[in-house]
Amino acid sequence: MIKSELRQIILEQLESRLRIAQSATQRAIDAATDEETVPEHKYDTLALEASYLAHGQAMRVQECEEDIQCYRHLVLRDSEKVTVSSYVVVIDEHDQYKHFFMGPRVGGLSVVWNHHDVVIVTANAPFGQALMGKSVGDEVEFMVAEKQFYYEVISVE
Structure with a gap:
């Protein structure tokens, strides 16, 4: 068994998640900066809500990037006992x-x-x-x- 193959499959899945998160972030940024979201009165919070969403999506992108780095640097150990990378x-x-x-x-x-x-x-x-x-x-x-x-x-x- 070659665990590096499994790690590569995990990395591919994580990179797919990253691309989805990046796309969602861009859509949220576009929505927050769109002319149609400009507040018309003080109770119109669509732009504010869109900016919160963009921030949350950006945090998700960062988390995805950290996940990828973690798995890229994961040392695959062989052990008779269950440990990280087993x-x-x-x-x-x-x-x-x-x-x-x-x-x-x-x-x-x-x-x-x-x-x-x-x-x-x-x-x-x-x-x-x-x-x-x-x-x-x-x-x-x-x-x-x-x-x-x-x-x-x-x-x-």
Whole structure:
């Protein structure tokens, strides 16, 4: 297994997100500076709202850029225990296999790699906290919204 291929797929997804965020930012800037949004009276806040939206979108662009840099500089380590950059396969109580990548950011992002849906999990998430430090054969249990989840670690790469 070559985790650098997985990282490249993640980077492509993040770059796509960045392009969408940049486009949304430009549209919001255009809306904020359009002649039709010039306030006609003191209660006309369309331009102000558009400028808030443009600011929020610009912050989103910055976050996307930081995500990309983080993954570009991520050191891919091999370890027998789950750590950041581990590719982990678990099995649940219904004998369903699930594939995860322990990432430093963008938890919840899902990509397809080697014909599997791979979900990024961070150490900040309850599942990520429960996975950290586990080895093949270890059981993982955690709770979210008063619901208990159980997995067994099948592989760590």
